[in-house]
Amino acid sequence: MYFGYNGTMRTRPGRRDEVVTLLLSGLEHPAVGCLSYVVGTDDEDADLIHVTEVWLSEQHHDDSLTLPETKDAIARAMPMLTGEFTSTRITVLGGVGLEVGNA
């Protein structure tokens, strides 16, 4: 079992692509314990970004938020966001594309 996190964030008009670029920066060095991290845009809502994540554990996820590069990305993204977020915590039971080699 892994820890999953499905979230959305709403961007201020016209800022979506900048936020996506921020979210995808640094992926050549994924955080420890990150099995899956997917960033996408909503096909029916121009200002909505979806992020789905799978981590070895919730602790790995929480630890990633304390990394300087993560904090920096969040700080840069915040002014482009409306403050409307959704998040769901999930117990991941299996799937495709979750090879531990990604972690």
Next chain:
Amino acid sequence: MYFGYNGTMRTRPGRRDEVVTLLLSGLEHPAVGCLSYVVGTDDEDADLIHVTEVWLSEQHHDDSLTLPETKDAIARAMPMLTGEFTSTRITVLGGVGLEVGNA
């Protein structure tokens, strides 16, 4: 860019784990074009299952639904579901765990 699909399904009370088992059956032979397929349970809602998927294209996703094994799994799951579904179509722009080797 890939095709992403985030969905939920609600199960009849007590049937969640059976449905999860069905959803995870056959994963040793993922469908063509499937980059990511994650099945999890909601940590705050005992009868809710989350499925997040990434495919090379929407056509690959649609084609997978016509496979006999997929149709069979859907037919077996249906009686255990309430009929309450959500789904969101997403344009996936990148991430971790999306190696095309999975496809």
